[in-house]
Amino acid sequence: MVGLTPAMTQAFVPALGRFGMTRHYDRALAFMTRETVWRRALVDRFQGVGTGTVVDIGCGTGSLTIAIKTAHPQALVIGVDPDDDALAIARAKAAASNATVQWVRTMGDRSVATIGAGVADIVVSSLVLHQCPLAMKRAILADAWALLRPGGRLLICDYGVQPMIAMRTAFLLIQCIDGFDATGPNAAGILPQLIGEAGFTDVAEDFALATMTGRLAIYSAVRG
Numbered sequence: 584m585v586g587l588t589p590a591m592t593q594a595f596v597p598a599l600g601r602f603g604m605t606r607h608y609d610r611a612l613a614f615m616t617r618e619t620v621w622r623r624a625l626v627d628r629f630q631g632v633g634t635g636t637v638v639d640i641g642c643g644t645g646s647l648t649i650a651i652k653t654a655h656p657q658a659l660v661i662g663v664d665p666d667d668d669a670l671a672i673a674r675a676k677a678a679a680s681n682a683t684v685q686w687v688r689t690m691g692d693r694s695v696a697t698i699g700a701g702v703a704d705i706v707v708s709s710l711v712l713h714q715c716p717l718a719m720k721r722a723i724l725a726d727a728w729a730l731l732r733p734g735g736r737l738l739i740c741d742y743g744v745q746p747m748i749a750m751r752t753a754f755l756l757i758q759c760i761d762g763f764d765a766t767g768p769n770a771a772g773i774l775p776q777l778i779g780e781a782g783f784t785d786v787a788e789d790f791a792l793a794t795m796t797g798r799l800a801i802y803s804a805v806r807g
Contacts, residue, residue, distance in 0.1 A: 609644055609672075615756075615796045616710070618646070621740050624790050624801060625707065626650050628738055632658050635704030638730055639663065640691045640723060641711030645673025645684065651707070652682045661685045663694050691715075692722035695729045703730045709740040713769040714761045720768070724781035731806040737783055740790075743800040744772030754797030770797075778804050 612618045625647060629637065634657045639648045642662030652660040662684055664670055670686050677684045689697050691711060706727040712720045727737055745751040751770065758766045778786045783804035790801035 609646065612646075612710075616794045616799065617792060621709075621790070621792050621799055621801070622647055622650060624792075625709065625738060625740055626654050628801070628803070629655055629658075629705060632704060634658060636702055637661065637705045637707065638694060638698060638703045638727075640694060640706060640708040640727060642673060642686075643669045643710075645670075645676050645686075647707070647709050648673065648684055649677050649680050649682045652677075652684050653680065659685070661687060661698060663687045663689060663691060663698075665690045692719060692726045694726050698730060700729050701732050703735055704732060705736045705738060706730050707738045707740075711741065712739065712774065713742045713757065713766050716765055717768055717773075720774075720777055721781065724777055724783075728782050728806055733806060735806045737778065737802075737804040737806070739774065739778070739802045740799060741774065741802075742766070742769045742797050743774050743788065743791075743802070745770045745797050747798075750793060750798040753795055757796050774800075774802055778802060782806070 629651055632655050636659045637651055639651070639660070639662045642648045642664045643666070645662055648660055648662040652658065662673060665688060667688065670688055674686060687694070687697055691708070708723070708727070712723065715723065731737065742754060742757060745754045754770055775786050775788065784807045786802065786804045788800050788802050792799045
């Protein structure tokens with residue numbers, strides 16, 4: 584079983600940004616992001632995982648992680664997050680759902696050090712990279728590449744390019760919560776470039792969803 588890492592000194596942006604409102608995250612996410620739509624679209628992309636290993640980087644309060652385990656009970660599903668408060672909520676939700684998930688407390692760019700290299704069939708991350716400075720975006724994607732077996736898949740759901748005035752205006756709320764420096768590159772459409780730079784191939788955006796907080800997209804890629 585995967586163990587927990589020691590207490591961390593590196594700062595991170597918690598759920599709902601810098602305002603200490605993790606306990607309200609699930610309600611806000613459902614209301615602001617049409618969560619049931621994009622989460623179902625992600626879970627549908629796990630067909631065929633079987634008894635494979637899935638790592639959810641930045642799993643937060645665990646809704647997606649638990650949904651993956653529920654849909655694919657034979658898979659080994661590991662949720663990674665640095666936030667004790669979020670993981671406490673995730674563990675309670677998993678217990679209530681009888682979902683056996685391994686929870687790992689560590690930063691998204693340190694997953695390999697705890698879980699091991701080349702062990703995952705799928706690495707997924709949702710609504711994490713837009714919160715991170717550019718260097719951390721790159722570090723998390725590099726860690727995801729290292730976690731995956733050759734031929735393994737990367738799935739990311741996050742805010743990407745905001746092509747219309749209405750979506751750019753809506754995304755201002757997220758930028759105020761999570762900071763303009765971190766969110767700006769996402770809105771400029773940098774994620775596919777960063778995914779490719781991390782060594783992934785077959786990078787594609789194959790889903791988009793307009794929400795009251797901006798346009799969300801799902802990106803897929805393969806570790807060659």
